[in-house]
Amino acid sequence: MACNYVLGCSEPAEPGPCKARFERWYFDSNTTTCRRFIYGGCRGNNNNFETKLECRRKCSPVKNTSNNEFTSVIST
Numbered sequence: 001m002a003c004n005y006v007l008g009c010s011e012p013a014e015p016g017p018c019k020a021r022f023e024r025w026y027f028d029s030n031t032t033t034c035r036r037f038i039y040g041g042c043r044g045n046n047n048n049f050e051t052k053l054e055c056r057r058k059c060s061p062v063k064n065t066s067n068n069e070f071t072s073v074i075s076t
Contacts (some may be wrong), residue, residue: 008046009059027059
């Protein structure tokens with residue numbers, strides 16, 4: 001399985017010091033899922049996405065869909 005991590009996907013959720021209450025998404029690298037958190041509006045880190053879809057696209061593991069197995073051919 002390959003990873004599609006961008007800078008920050010392994011960082012913890014960081015709400016920052018400001019007092020706004022924006023619903024954001026972060027990638028939880030322990031569970032490999034995107035989770036909601038409340039962002040204060042300033043500072044924070046790169047593991048901060050406006051939508052769950054954006055979080056998934058940038059951080060979720062990507063399954064390798066190519067078939068790397070070869071079948072043997074017996075010639076007679």
